[in-house]
Amino acid sequence: MNILLACNAGMSTSLLVQKMRKEAASQGVEATIEAKPLNKALEAIGDFDILMLGPQISYAKKDAESFAGDKPVIVIPMADYGRMNAKGIIAEATKALANK
Amino acid sequence: MAEESKGQAFLDKFAEVSARIGNQIHLRTLRDAFATVMPLYILAGIAVFVSQVLFPLFLSGDSLSAAQVWGSAVTLGTLNFAAVILAGVLGYCFAVNKHFENAISCVVVGISAFVIMMPQTIVATLGSAVYATNAADKTAATLSYAVDSFSGALGMADGYALSGVDVTGAFATSNTGANGLFGAIIIGLLAATVFIKLSGLEKLKVNLGEGVPPAVADSFNVMIPMLLTLSLFALVAAVLAGFGTDLLTLIATGIAAPLKGIMNAGPWAVIVIYTLANLLFCLGIHQSTISGVLAEPILTMLIIDNMATFAAGQPIPADHYMNMQIVNSFALIGGSGCTFALLLDTFLFSRNKGSKEVAKLSILPGLFNINEPVIYGYPIVFNLPLMIPFVLIPDLLIAATYGLTCAGVIAPCVVQAPWTTPPVISALLATGGDWRAAVWQVIEIAGAMAIYLPFMKVSERAVQKQLELEANAA
Numbered sequence: 001m002n003i004l005l006a007c008n009a010g011m012s013t014s015l016l017v018q019k020m021r022k023e024a025a026s027q028g029v030e031a032t033i034e035a036k037p038l039n040k041a042l043e044a045i046g047d048f049d050i051l052m053l054g055p056q057i058s059y060a061k062k063d064a065e066s067f068a069g070d071k072p073v074i075v076i077p078m079a080d081y082g083r084m085n086a087k088g089i090i091a092e093a094t095k096a097l098a099n100k
Numbered sequence: 101m102a103e104e105s106k107g108q109a110f111l112d113k114f115a116e117v118s119a120r121i122g123n124q125i126h127l128r129t130l131r132d133a134f135a136t137v138m139p140l141y142i143l144a145g146i147a148v149f150v151s152q153v154l155f156p157l158f159l160s161g162d163s164l165s166a167a168q169v170w171g172s173a174v175t176l177g178t179l180n181f182a183a184v185i186l187a188g189v190l191g192y193c194f195a196v197n198k199h200f201e202n203a204i205s206c207v208v209v210g211i212s213a214f215v216i217m218m219p220q221t222i223v224a225t226l227g228s229a230v231y232a233t234n235a236a237d238k239t240a241a242t243l244s245y246a247v248d249s250f251s252g253a254l255g256m257a258d259g260y261a262l263s264g265v266d267v268t269g270a271f272a273t274s275n276t277g278a279n280g281l282f283g284a285i286i287i288g289l290l291a292a293t294v295f296i297k298l299s300g301l302e303k304l305k306v307n308l309g310e311g312v313p314p315a316v317a318d319s320f321n322v323m324i325p326m327l328l329t330l331s332l333f334a335l336v337a338a339v340l341a342g343f344g345t346d347l348l349t350l351i352a353t354g355i356a357a358p359l360k361g362i363m364n365a366g367p368w369a370v371i372v373i374y375t376l377a378n379l380l381f382c383l384g385i386h387q388s389t390i391s392g393v394l395a396e397p398i399l400t401m402l403i404i405d406n407m408a409t410f411a412a413g414q415p416i417p418a419d420h421y422m423n424m425q426i427v428n429s430f431a432l433i434g435g436s437g438c439t440f441a442l443l444l445d446t447f448l449f450s451r452n453k454g455s456k457e458v459a460k461l462s463i464l465p466g467l468f469n470i471n472e473p474v475i476y477g478y479p480i481v482f483n484l485p486l487m488i489p490f491v492l493i494p495d496l497l498i499a500a501t502y503g504l505t506c507a508g509v510i511a512p513c514v515v516q517a518p519w520t521t522p523p524v525i526s527a528l529l530a531t532g533g534d535w536r537a538a539v540w541q542v543i544e545i546a547g548a549m550a551i552y553l554p555f556m557k558v559s560e561r562a563v564q565k566q567l568e569l570e571a572n573a574a
Binding site: 007008009011012015037039042043054055056057058059060062063066067078079081082083084 | 118119122123128132135193196197199381384385386388389458461465468470471472473474475476477478479481520
């Protein structure tokens with residue numbers, strides 16, 4: 001599972017990435033998780049299975065989808081993002097990938 | 101009730117318009133491009149700081165001048181060439197945002213079009229000598245004359261001294277550097293737009309037949325639109341030259357200067373923009389969606405101007421007191437809304453366990469001005485009691501810091517510090533080492549804490565009530 005996170009400058013998502021990697025490791029899930037600023041993320045989407053946007057750039061969802069092709073693009077819910085709820089966000093990604 | 105839905109409708113409309121701004125391709129490209137070149141400006145800022153503030157602490161005279169060459173070299177390649185670089189980067193970012201495959205060709209077009217619009221004869225500052233060569237005898241030695249010796253010979257009126265000379269075959273840093281940035285934005289975006297439009301026209305595609313390798317055809321398919329685009333820009337340059345002017349001068353004086361003036365006609369323009377921007381963050385959308393487009397480009401140009409001025413050892417003019425650093429270092433401490441103060445309040449005065457947990461999670465990122473955990477976790481979003489200070493405090497701090505700069509209490513900002521620089525250090529860096537600015541930043545945090553406190557209490561009471569209601573319902 002390759003998850004790409006994007007936010008405005010790639011700073012706050014990088015915080016989340018650390019927690020998600022730890023969570024994935026503790027669940028024994030093999031996952032590559034990275035965070036990038038939005039414009040870099042749009043270029044790199046090809047190497048990932050799913051793009052997750054920070055809620056602060058929710059407006060970019062439609063545009064991001066035009067780059068992502070058939071890969072799912074989801075906006076992380078505000079509460080999960082604020083509490084850095086890595087478990088919930090990984091679950092969300094897994095669900096989106098399963099529904100694809 | 102009707103009142104509330106009207107308010108809600110307004111907020112929805114506001115968020116929608118902001119999202120449209122955030123998605124507008126030229127504006128988005130501008131933000132992306134500035135974000136890409138930002139490391140150069142940061143490097144320039146650090147070099148200027150080291151060269152102008154640190155070196156003089158332990159060096160003087162000739163050894164100081166020799167050491168400062170290092171700083172000037174960095175300045176030359178960053179600040180003094182910023183516009184050319186930006187023109188190319190804009191081309192690239194625009195191509196990527198447009199899903200245009202050949203992004204690198206847009207870099208070429210952007211830079212080339214920008215340079216095409218530069219004046220071919222420039223007024224250069226006089227150095228110390230002029231040279232003469234022998235037109236007939238190429239082997240004859242070059243003669244040199246001290247510039248000083250001309251002043252008398254030219255019979256200039258009293259009070260005059262030679263200041264500049266027309267030269268060709270040279271680029272002026274006033275065009276390639278900070279002063280040319282606005283021109284680079286307009287020309288870079290325009291050139292990439294025209295180029296991509298032309299590249300899309302089937303009629304301009306060369307058909308070389310089956311046997312020709314596709315790469316060869318591709319190279320031709322880029323060439324014709326490129327030729328047309330650049331010729332068009334050259335034509336405009338030629339026409340403007342006929343009127344004795346050039347596009348860069350027109351843009352710098354006609355657009356950039358007035359916009360810089362608006363930003364510096366008191367703190368009002370900046371306050372209005374950041375009020376809207378921080379309000380937007382309260383709705384969950386990043387404030388840079390608005391500020392990054394309406395304020396940051398101009399404010400960044402102002403601080404780049406200041407860095408160049410400071411690097412040259414000149415005083416900062418009053419019409420450059422408002423700039424990016426006033427906002428980043430002094431009005432967004434701990435991130436948008438100065439939430440660093442709210443976190444300190446929470447540690448000291450809060451009884452709410454949830455808030456304390458969020459504060460614990462947020463304090464370290466907050467030290468580096470990253471505060472999404474506070475905004476979404478505390479939360480600030482859609483939390484009316486906290487939205488008020490979140491929007492109000494940055495406005496007050498912008499006005500106060502600008503006022504203190506104008507009054508000469510703190511030094512004007514001269515260095516673009518990375519926006520992730522922690523408080524106190526960021527004030528020192530931004531003002532070129534003024535300790536009073538660092539003290540002011542501490543006062544700012546204390547003031548923001550005082551303002552946040554009652555709102556935090558109200559917010560906590562509301563949360564408490566909500567919990568009780570839920571408990572009763574269950």
